[in-house]
Amino acid sequence: MSFLSPCLLGRRAYRQLSERTFTSSSRALADHVRIVEVGPRDGLQNEKSSISAETKIELVRRLAGTGLETIEAGSFVHPKWVPQMAASDRILSSILSSPPSSPHPITYQWLLPNVKGLDNYFKVMDNAGSAPHDYPTPPPSPTHDSGPALNTSSSDPNAVPSSTSGVDSMAQPRQSASNERNGHKHEVSIFLAATESFSKKNTNCTIQESLDRFAPLMADSRKAGYPVRAYISVALGCPFEGPDTDPHKVADLAVKLMEMGADEISVADTTGMGTAPATRKLLQTLRDAGVRNEDIAMHFHDTFGQALINTMISLDHGIRTFDSAVGGLGGCPYSPGATGNVATEDLVYTLHSLGAKTGVDLEEMSRIGDWITGEIGKGNGSSAGRATMSRLRREGGA
Numbered sequence: 001m002s003f004l005s006p007c008l009l010g011r012r013a014y015r016q017l018s019e020r021t022f023t024s025s026s027r028a029l030a031d032h033v034r035i036v037e038v039g040p041r042d043g044l045q046n047e048k049s050s051i052s053a054e055t056k057i058e059l060v061r062r063l064a065g066t067g068l069e070t071i072e073a074g075s076f077v078h079p080k081w082v083p084q085m086a087a088s089d090r091i092l093s094s095i096l097s098s099p100p101s102s103p104h105p106i107t108y109q110w111l112l113p114n115v116k117g118l119d120n121y122f123k124v125m126d127n128a129g130s131a132p133h134d135y136p137t138p139p140p141s142p143t144h145d146s147g148p149a150l151n152t153s154s155s156d157p158n159a160v161p162s163s164t165s166g167v168d169s170m171a172q173p174r175q176s177a178s179n180e181r182n183g184h185k186h187e188v189s190i191f192l193a194a195t196e197s198f199s200k201k202n203t204n205c206t207i208q209e210s211l212d213r214f215a216p217l218m219a220d221s222r223k224a225g226y227p228v229r230a231y232i233s234v235a236l237g238c239p240f241e242g243p244d245t246d247p248h249k250v251a252d253l254a255v256k257l258m259e260m261g262a263d264e265i266s267v268a269d270t271t272g273m274g275t276a277p278a279t280r281k282l283l284q285t286l287r288d289a290g291v292r293n294e295d296i297a298m299h300f301h302d303t304f305g306q307a308l309i310n311t312m313i314s315l316d317h318g319i320r321t322f323d324s325a326v327g328g329l330g331g332c333p334y335s336p337g338a339t340g341n342v343a344t345e346d347l348v349y350t351l352h353s354l355g356a357k358t359g360v361d362l363e364e365m366s367r368i369g370d371w372i373t374g375e376i377g378k379g380n381g382s383s384a385g386r387a388t389m390s391r392l393r394r395e396g397g398a
Helices: 006-017 039-043 053-064 088-097 115-128 196-203 207-223 247-260 276-288 307-317 344-353 362-375 383-395
Strands: 034-037 070-075 107-111 184-193 228-233 264-269 296-300 321-324
Touching: 034 344, 039 053, 039 070, 053 070, 053 088, 053 362, 070 088, 088 107, 088 115, 115 184, 115 207, 184 196, 184 207, 196 207, 207 228, 207 247, 228 247, 247 264, 247 276, 264 276, 264 321, 276 296, 276 307, 296 307, 307 344, 321 344, 344 362, 344 383, 362 383
Parallel strands: 034 070, 034 321, 070 107, 107 184, 184 228, 228 264, 264 296, 296 321
Antiparallel strands: none
């Protein structure tokens, strides 16, 4: 006898009927884990001292050579709110004009806070001129989108310029509906919160308003050929509402995002409050709601030292995609007290010790972690990275 409500059963049926093109069978293999490197964006966005565009471009270049499949390289957010992301257009232009050397094609992800960010992203893509065919201009987006980005204020509505159309930048002929450029792919990301308090603090709108505002952005992105990744922030604890985020709210939001066209959901423990029991309960709730493991990535911060424990719980549940940041970089501008992401070096070391394959070179990743933390004057947050560098220095291979 099933205890699932008709609504949940309907959602499961929807998931089975939907055409899924983002995931691939290789990602579901038990011995392969895909790592999404978020250091260049999520890892650097909270740093107070200015980081040059050249350093960010060099970081992406080095990361591309480690064997990573996916790198979150920047965000098209207004620099007034996240100054460190001001050079994202230059990073994208650099990748398009001079793709970093890599052992295999890489997918680059770009966080877009609103339709204006999408317009700016399209402009850079169009200026690259790398696709020979025109793409028809899609219809205008609904005019209700005011597109607030990170922590916008109603007293300053011009802080992040909004647009009545998600395609203002498409006045020029559009490129072909493909996310591939010079052998590498590009995707866009959006973000929502699982609690009303965090949503209002971070985006100055309710969760439903966020969904309404992102709907045209997601539609326009997919129409232009760019898959969409959706982050659900504070899924395992909120700095304003406490550690007990309702897993059913997270699952409901995940289902709505998938129905809107999201290709992957990154479930984020933004505060690092998540525990093993809470992680297990959340993943089971997502499964009961009809959200497949293949559509989920887990995003852990290590504030309370639980990131790798929660990773183990997720692996046991069948999750095979995880976000991490080289050197343990990170933090959230609007989550007081949250520390860095789980370090990529620590994650790789743990996964390799379990016999899983990531394709990532631990030694090279450790060198990068040592370099970038030195560049920005921050301590290396990776235990495995520090230990690996200590060994390499002893052996003369650093």
